[in-house]
Each structure stands twice: as C-alpha cells, then as structure tokens.
Amino acid sequence: MALFAGPLVAQNTAVTAPAGYRTETLQPGVFNLLSSNLNNAVSAAGEIDSASFGTLTDTDVDFTSLLTGTTGYTVKITSGAGSGTNSLAFPNSGGGDPSTLFTIVDFSGTVAAGDSYEVRATQTIADLFGPSNEAGLKEGTSNVADVIWVPSSGGHFSRVYYNDGKWRVNGYLPPIGETEPVYFTDSIYVQRRGSTPIDVVFTGHVDTRETVAGVDSGFNFLSRVIPVGVALDDSGLDGGLASGDQSTADIVWTPTGMGETFQRYFFDGSQTWRNTGELGRDSGQNPLTSGYLVQRRGGPTDVTITYPTLNKDGGGVGGLLIRQPTDPMGFQISVVERDSAAGTATVTWGSKSGATYRILETNDLKTYTQIGQVTASAAKTSFTDSSASEHCTFYVLESDDL
Numbered sequence: 001m002a003l004f005a006g007p008l009v010a011q012n013t014a015v016t017a018p019a020g021y022r023t024e025t026l027q028p029g030v031f032n033l034l035s036s037n038l039n040n041a042v043s044a045a046g047e048i049d050s051a052s053f054g055t056l057t058d059t060d061v062d063f064t065s066l067l068t069g070t071t072g073y074t075v076k077i078t079s080g081a082g083s084g085t086n087s088l089a090f091p092n093s094g095g096g097d098p099s100t101l102f103t104i105v106d107f108s109g110t111v112a113a114g115d116s117y118e119v120r121a122t123q124t125i126a127d128l129f130g131p132s133n134e135a136g137l138k139e140g141t142s143n144v145a146d147v148i149w150v151p152s153s154g155g156h157f158s159r160v161y162y163n164d165g166k167w168r169v170n171g172y173l174p175p176i177g178e179t180e181p182v183y184f185t186d187s188i189y190v191q192r193r194g195s196t197p198i199d200v201v202f203t204g205h206v207d208t209r210e211t212v213a214g215v216d217s218g219f220n221f222l223s224r225v226i227p228v229g230v231a232l233d234d235s236g237l238d239g240g241l242a243s244g245d246q247s248t249a250d251i252v253w254t255p256t257g258m259g260e261t262f263q264r265y266f267f268d269g270s271q272t273w274r275n276t277g278e279l280g281r282d283s284g285q286n287p288l289t290s291g292y293l294v295q296r297r298g299g300p301t302d303v304t305i306t307y308p309t310l311n312k313d314g315g316g317v318g319g320l321l322i323r324q325p326t327d328p329m330g331f332q333i334s335v336v337e338r339d340s341a342a343g344t345a346t347v348t349w350g351s352k353s354g355a356t357y358r359i360l361e362t363n364d365l366k367t368y369t370q371i372g373q374v375t376a377s378a379a380k381t382s383f384t385d386s387s388a389s390e391h392c393t394f395y396v397l398e399s400d401d402l
Helices: 123-130
Strands: 019-026 030-036 042-047 048-051 056-057 075-078 086-091 100-103 116-121 147-151 158-163 166-169 188-191 198-205 211-215 218-223 250-255 264-268 273-275 291-296 299-304 335-338 344-350 356-362 367-374 380-385 392-401
Touching: 019 030, 019 344, 030 250, 030 291, 116 291, 123 147, 123 166, 123 198, 198 335, 250 367, 335 367, 335 392, 356 380, 367 380
Parallel strands: none
Antiparallel strands: 019 198, 019 392, 030 188, 042 116, 048 056, 056 100, 075 086, 075 116, 086 100, 147 158, 147 188, 158 166, 211 299, 218 291, 250 264, 250 291, 264 273, 335 344, 344 380, 356 367, 356 392
C-alpha cells in the first residue's frame, strides 16, 4: 500500500495536524495528577497490507530505516474496525523483514488490509520535562526532589527525579530516567516538593483521531488525550464503563486542582453523569481534566476517548473542529519551541522552496485565525508567533503549492 506522501494536485490545499503547547500548574506540597495531552510527530504512516499475531506489515515501508530511535514507538490504527486501537511497537531490527512492525497488542482480529496507521516515538521524561530539567522541577535526592510517578503494570510506578545533572529512576543506579517512557493514554503524578507553584509547558502534536484505552480492574491512570477541555457528555467514556449507582458503577476521578482532592463521577441508569457529591444534578457538562483516574469495578475493558466534532460550518455545541492532515508524515510541523519569558512560540517544518505557507493559530481547536504567511526559500522554514498566548496555542499550516 502506498505511503501518504508525494505532491498533491494543485487545486487542493495541503494542511498539517495541529501542533503547539499547553501549560499545567504544579501545586506545592501535593501530588498533581496530569497528562501532557500532546504527542510526538509522526515517524511513519501508511496503509496496512497484513496483520497477524504480534505483527503489522506494510510492504511499502522500511521501518528499520524510519524508526531508528532507542526509546520505543507507538502504533495507532486510524481507520477501519480497529480505529483508535494502539500498541507499543518495534521495528524488525534483527535482520528480518524490514516492512514488519512488532506489536504488543494482537491486531489480527480487528485490522484489515487497507486500514491506515500512524507510528510515533513514545514520549519520554526528557520529551515532557526537558533532557536537563528545563521544566524547573526541584532537584535533589529521591527524598528531597520533585518526583514524577509513571504508572506501570500491576499497580506499580517508576519514580523519576532529577539529581546531579541527570534524570534518575528510584531503585536504579544508572541515570536512565530521561528515557523512561510515558504512554500517551496514561496520566502521571508529579509529587511537588518545592515550596511554590510552577508552570510546566508541554509541547507536541495533537492526536487528531479517537483513541481506545485499556482499563483493568481497580484504579487506572488515564489521559484525556485531547489537549483542550471536553465535557464528560462528549468524552465517550460512558460507552465502555459500567453504569449504575455510586456503589456499583465505575467511577471517574478528576482532580480539583486544589491539593489531593477529586470530583467523583459515574454514569447512572438514566444515562446521566452524576457527581457523588451532587446526586440530584446532571454533571454531564462538567469538564474532563487532562489526567484522571478510572476506578473499574468489573473486569478488564476498553474505553474510547472521542473527539466531539463541529460541523464544517462551525455549528454544534461543545464540539471541536479538528484539522485532519492531508499527509500525516510528509507535511507536518516538526518542532515547536515555546519561550515563556519572551512570550513567543516558534514552529518549524520541512518546506518546499518557493511554496507559500499560511500559519493559523487556535486556542480551543474550534476557531482558527491566520497569523502569518511565508514563502519558503529552503528545505526547512520557521515562523515565530511574537504574541503567543500565555497558557496554550496550537498551530496549523496550509499551502496550495504542494
């Protein structure tokens, strides 16, 4: 199957997926539950030729050439019956078929030939907080520093902190913390031991399609995935979680932002979201936070985190107008840099000399405003937004010349 690559016909407008930054405030003296809600750039994309137990194959792609990082990758199915399903993935670097991708999840029963996919490098602590702790977390030994709690299987955590110029994982002597992976469907705890609040800026790409997340019995740390506020009614969580009353239904725990306190929601028998503290009120328009917990009372299941979409004319209530990329790998923003002190943000992309690019911005993924236009003169082009929003902005590129 052909890759999403190559020139588009002249009358078409090429468009990138949104990429940008968002800000989380870490409160002192508490555990802060959060997620970046952003992802890395697309490293490979195309259409699947075959799926078997533990493998996906695209004969048009050499994964061993495209996926050369050392921290692992994530594949996500973006069309067909398995749309939204995802897995850790690894290229066949042992000398086997370079067009085969190894996966943890078995896609053989849900993915068919012709279904599309995207592969991205899995985010790491260095991606999220900077390789040299550019986020400014408190440094020191494990009993003094701010600690990032990354969930792993069986209810365990990797505890990552910054000390003596290195990210470290508690219990491991080598300083390997910067490569600690943070899966995009997971939330994390940041234990802030510093005495003041700090703002942490996350940069990256907006995942533009629905996402399926696995939920096990007990407490699960989940990400909203969507980097803007979404109401519970629009989240899609009710489709996978058990309904009932507050003693039988699955519970969604969202942090209040005021210490280690939570709002607790469940989906009742009348198909309405309820707050355990306000049972008589419909809470469906209350927001889902960037990171949250799901208390699953039954066995393992899947939930689908959806994008509530607007009509093309901007109609609809509470929905998002997500710009879908025309070429998810070939035409995308490669780097987003945020300078909070200067109030600027810079986006960089691979460009075609002589092509004209329009730069659009949005703070809510609903309304897009053109803020600039540049004609490329080289294979790489950058644009700086000199009045970038304090908390979050996402950028989209358009061109009629590709």
